[in-house]
Amino acid sequence: MAAATQTPDYDRQRAAAERAAIDASCRGPVLYFSASAVFWLLIGSVLAIIASTKMHSPYFLTGTPELTFGRMRMAHLQAVALGWSSMATMAASLWMMCRLARAELIYPKILLASATLWNVGTFLAVFGIIFGGGQSVEWLDAPQYAPPFFIAGLGIVSAWVAAVFRRRREPHVYVTQWYILAAVFWFPWLYTVAVMMIFWSPATGVVQPIVNWWFNHNFLGLWLTPVAVGTAYYIIPKVIGRPIHSYYLSITGFWALALFYSWAGMHHLIGGPVPAWLVTASVVGSMMMFIPVIAVAINHHMTMLGHFHRAKYSPALRFTVFGAITYTWVSFQGAIESLKSFSEVAHFTHYTVAHAHLGAYGFVAMIFFGLFYYMIPRLTGREWASASLIRVHFWTAAVGITIYFVGLSIGGWWQGRMLNDPNVPFGNIITYLKPYFLTRTIAGILMTTGHLAFATLFIMNLAGWGKKRVGGPTYFVEPLKTTNSPNAKN
Amino acid sequence: MDRGMVIFLGSLLTFASSWLGLVLFPFWQLQGEQPYQADPADDPYPRPLQGKALEGKKIYQREGCLYCHSQQVRSETFGNWWDENGNERTGADIKRGWGLRRTVSRDYIYDRPTMLGTMRTGPDLANVGSRYSESWQHVHTFNPRAFNDWSVMPSFAYLYRKEKIVGERSDNALKLGREWTIDPGYRWRPSASEWDAILANQGAAIMSQFLAGAASDIDVTTPEGKKRLMEFWLTTEEEGFQIVPTDEANALNAYLLALRKAEVPLPEAKE
Numbered sequence: 001m002a003a004a005t006q007t008p009d010y011d012r013q014r015a016a017a018e019r020a021a022i023d024a025s026c027r028g029p030v031l032y033f034s035a036s037a038v039f040w041l042l043i044g045s046v047l048a049i050i051a052s053t054k055m056h057s058p059y060f061l062t063g064t065p066e067l068t069f070g071r072m073r074m075a076h077l078q079a080v081a082l083g084w085s086s087m088a089t090m091a092a093s094l095w096m097m098c099r100l101a102r103a104e105l106i107y108p109k110i111l112l113a114s115a116t117l118w119n120v121g122t123f124l125a126v127f128g129i130i131f132g133g134g135q136s137v138e139w140l141d142a143p144q145y146a147p148p149f150f151i152a153g154l155g156i157v158s159a160w161v162a163a164v165f166r167r168r169r170e171p172h173v174y175v176t177q178w179y180i181l182a183a184v185f186w187f188p189w190l191y192t193v194a195v196m197m198i199f200w201s202p203a204t205g206v207v208q209p210i211v212n213w214w215f216n217h218n219f220l221g222l223w224l225t226p227v228a229v230g231t232a233y234y235i236i237p238k239v240i241g242r243p244i245h246s247y248y249l250s251i252t253g254f255w256a257l258a259l260f261y262s263w264a265g266m267h268h269l270i271g272g273p274v275p276a277w278l279v280t281a282s283v284v285g286s287m288m289m290f291i292p293v294i295a296v297a298i299n300h301h302m303t304m305l306g307h308f309h310r311a312k313y314s315p316a317l318r319f320t321v322f323g324a325i326t327y328t329w330v331s332f333q334g335a336i337e338s339l340k341s342f343s344e345v346a347h348f349t350h351y352t353v354a355h356a357h358l359g360a361y362g363f364v365a366m367i368f369f370g371l372f373y374y375m376i377p378r379l380t381g382r383e384w385a386s387a388s389l390i391r392v393h394f395w396t397a398a399v400g401i402t403i404y405f406v407g408l409s410i411g412g413w414w415q416g417r418m419l420n421d422p423n424v425p426f427g428n429i430i431t432y433l434k435p436y437f438l439t440r441t442i443a444g445i446l447m448t449t450g451h452l453a454f455a456t457l458f459i460m461n462l463a464g465w466g467k468k469r470v471g472g473p474t475y476f477v478e479p480l481k482t483t484n485s486p487n488a489k490n
Numbered sequence: 491m492d493r494g495m496v497i498f499l500g501s502l503l504t505f506a507s508s509w510l511g512l513v514l515f516p517f518w519q520l521q522g523e524q525p526y527q528a529d530p531a532d533d534p535y536p537r538p539l540q541g542k543a544l545e546g547k548k549i550y551q552r553e554g555c556l557y558c559h560s561q562q563v564r565s566e567t568f569g570n571w572w573d574e575n576g577n578e579r580t581g582a583d584i585k586r587g588w589g590l591r592r593t594v595s596r597d598y599i600y601d602r603p604t605m606l607g608t609m610r611t612g613p614d615l616a617n618v619g620s621r622y623s624e625s626w627q628h629v630h631t632f633n634p635r636a637f638n639d640w641s642v643m644p645s646f647a648y649l650y651r652k653e654k655i656v657g658e659r660s661d662n663a664l665k666l667g668r669e670w671t672i673d674p675g676y677r678w679r680p681s682a683s684e685w686d687a688i689l690a691n692q693g694a695a696i697m698s699q700f701l702a703g704a705a706s707d708i709d710v711t712t713p714e715g716k717k718r719l720m721e722f723w724l725t726t727e728e729e730g731f732q733i734v735p736t737d738e739a740n741a742l743n744a745y746l747l748a749l750r751k752a753e754v755p756l757p758e759a760k761e
Contacts, residue, residue, distance in 0.1 A: 058642045063675035069644045070554020136551040137603050173492045182501040205598035207517050209606045214512050258501055262508035271564040272606055273595045344569045348610040421571035422585035426613055427640040
């Protein structure tokens with residue numbers, strides 16, 4: 001990528017025209033996926049605040065079956081996992097695959113149908129649960145009429161990503177493409193098997209929770225994580241105009257993730273009525289995760305080294321780097337959390353909830369926010385209308401997830417210690433937890449404020465309120481000319 | 491790695507290994523499990539849920555009970571804590587009275603879905619059927635804070651019906667003071683002025699009701715006396731109204747009473 005600075009003007013113009021054509025082909029479907037993702041993020045945030053408030057103030061909105069805690073909790077998870085995270089993942093996969101393959105999206109209108117299928121599926125899942133169709137299978141709570149929509153929509157996206165890859169004009173296959181290809185291959189398999197073995201043709205007894213945890217952990221590990229890690233691999237070099245630190249480390253990181261992440265997950269059944277070897281296998285898988293995590297960490301952070309000051313200017317970079325640093329942290333934590341002596345305390349507590357949110361929000365959502373700040377202006381041809389709103393979004397999200405994580409980790413840890421001591425009456429544990437539940441609501445309100453700022457910016461951009469994209473992007477502050485990389489524009 | 495086939499085959503093999511190891515192996519290992527009979531004359535254990543309890547399981551699912559209540563009793567060697575003498579001990583679940591033994595895979599062979607759970611904001615329910623009576627469960631489901639003021643469990647008052655008493659109070663009616671029934675789902679207390687108005691109207695009747703069961707008199711001219719009489723009055727049942735369970739409340743209760751997973755001895759559950 002550094003070589004691009006030496007390319008003659010003629011080639012630069014041709015490359016710019018090619019990028020413009022690719023972005024034009026992606027515009028409809030990718031913006032549709034992105035806008036839907038933002039919509040479900042807002043719905044999910046509201047559901048989260050209601051559920052969280054009910055944990056410390058049980059009389060809040062009581063008396064309405066539709067708003068009871070369990071239904072809000074299930075609907076929240078569906079809205080943010082399938083609505084927000086998955087649709088953002090698909091938007092990211094489609095756009096980055098086209099850009100990196102240097103190929104235009106073919107038949108984009110069919111992808112509009114795919115996004116509609118996902119929206120219908122998410123709508124049925126969220127409102128089906130609210131009106132009494134929840135399944136109480138963690139992460140798979142959607143009523144049974146929703147999964148066919150997800151599987152059909154996903155099938156189209158996977159096929160299109162593969163088709164774009166096959167039509168690639170760029171012979172070099174970049175690390176982001178490996179992650180995207182693998183993810184769109186793994187997830188349909190994962191989802192279909194899980195739905196089949198739990199609902200369509202239920203496996204015996206405890207095999208269901210085994211399949212359930214295999215799905216839950218891999219949903220994050222083999223669907224959201226690869227695309228989010230791939231996004232960081234894309235955004236960081238693009239914005240700072242430097243190549244990735246080490247090609248070989250990126251290969252190690254990719255294959256180690258493929259092999260080891262898929263074996264983790266069963267430690268969530270520690271102490272449960274399942275074969276002990278399963279839990280042990282997953283602990284091994286989790287510990288081996290140190291390899292890909294360290295490889296990716298070195299690659300991301302060493303690429304950034306000496307360029308951290310650019311995060312002062314670039315919103316896309318600041319969100320992405322926050323996410324990349326969180327990925328290192330949350331993965332180290334996750335590996336240690338799987339150890340038996342640790343898990344015996346943390347299991348069945350809010351410590352795990354804190355960890356899950358650090359992964360799904362602090363890492364995945366933050367990187368997708370970063371990608372959106374980079375990608376959307378290139379699709380709409382408009383810059384972001386307000387740097388202040390982006391700043392609000394960043395700080396509420398960053399402070400919010402920090403409060404969330406710290407509060408529930410402390411509360412959850414001591415909840416686990418007290419649960420393990422039979423002399424502590426159950427009521428004392430709940431009384432102890434209540435202030436920590438309150439910190440979660442405060443954190444949730446902060447993050448939701450950020451999401452409102454984000455959605456406002458998004459709508460303004462779609463409505464054409466930003467300045468036309470001619471110069472550089474919307475920075476937090478205008479960088480000094482000397483630090484502005486010539487590649488940063490596209 | 492510029493070849494798509496390498497990426498495809500590699501992703502296929504790595505994921506297939508996990509599918510085989512973590513899903514198919516346990517599937518084959520556990521699929522043939524049969525109910526247990528110590529003696530051919532005994533009823534086999536476990537038995538599938540039937541009738542009302544099966545209906546109740548759907549309500550348990552629909553309301554997301556799983557998100558706070560697990561259904562598994564862990565081994566006596568699980569976890570650790572230190573007793574008053576500083577000795578390390580293990581196994582809290584059984585000592586908390588959540589079951590007589592740990593649960594094993596055979597306990598769940600008829601469960602669809604199997605709701606092991608991942609969170610204990612509430613206590614474990616694997617064996618809750620043997621811990622509480624039907625009437626306790628109804629009152630607790632109606633408003634958990636009627637028993638435990640620290641509880642954060644939702645009130646499921648919408649599974650109950652408040653109705654005018656025609657003739658006698660029903661046998662099924664929840665035995666609950668007006669504190670809980672005047673505004674179902676909430677805890678109700680009159681404000682100072684409301685209480686004064688109530689006292690002015692029915693003070694004598696409330697007083698005589700109080701005196702019927704109490705040894706000492708209350709001086710309602712003092713604020714403490716007024717408060718004491720109010721506390722008493724709130725625990726008495728509302729006149730003319732009763733709270734009765736709907737079919738759904740009965741079904742949920744039947745399911746909770748049927749949860750007895752950690753009682754029948756199984757050879758593989760011995761430690």
